[in-house]
Amino acid sequence: MRAPQTRKVQRCIADHDDDIFVAEYEMARSNPPTGRTTVRLVVVPHRSREDDQFCLVTNRDVTRDVAQPLAEAYRRRWGIETSYRKVTEFLPKTSSPTFSVRLFYFLFAVALYNLWVLTNLLLTPDRAVGRTPVLPTALFRHFLGPIPDG
Numbered sequence: 001m002r003a004p005q006t007r008k009v010q011r012c013i014a015d016h017d018d019d020i021f022v023a024e025y026e027m028a029r030s031n032p033p034t035g036r037t038t039v040r041l042v043v044v045p046h047r048s049r050e051d052d053q054f055c056l057v058t059n060r061d062v063t064r065d066v067a068q069p070l071a072e073a074y075r076r077r078w079g080i081e082t083s084y085r086k087v088t089e090f091l092p093k094t095s096s097p098t099f100s101v102r103l104f105y106f107l108f109a110v111a112l113y114n115l116w117v118l119t120n121l122l123l124t125p126d127r128a129v130g131r132t133p134v135l136p137t138a139l140f141r142h143f144l145g146p147i148p149d150g
Helices: 007-015 064-090 099-123 137-144
Strands: 021-029 035-045 053-058
Touching: 007 021, 007 035, 007 053, 021 064, 035 064, 053 064, 064 099, 064 137, 099 137
Parallel strands: none
Antiparallel strands: 021 035, 035 053
């Protein structure tokens, strides 16, 4: 998980001369329920901001060689989570307890999301991925018409 740059993390960063390092780090929770655990702090240079670091904590054995690929994999995770959040914007509400109905609604929402992504890709002048969508989801849903609740 991403490590917030608390004073303790900043001290750990200051104690190391390397841009990329993995160090043993003790996390503690002072609020009830209290607890302590030892994890590994993975620090790599930030991708876009100079003189800044991207910090992760993990309970896995990580070496310095895998620190950079691990950080990149974690960064890609946010695209997946954002996509999942956007899919829910196309999801009709239902109170049906039937699994097949709920699955159909979810798969239909995924199909609409994919159509929205494709539409934005076609509307973007240079077909660049990762830019702000040309067509917001609200406007796209308006063109689709109302999605009835089930």
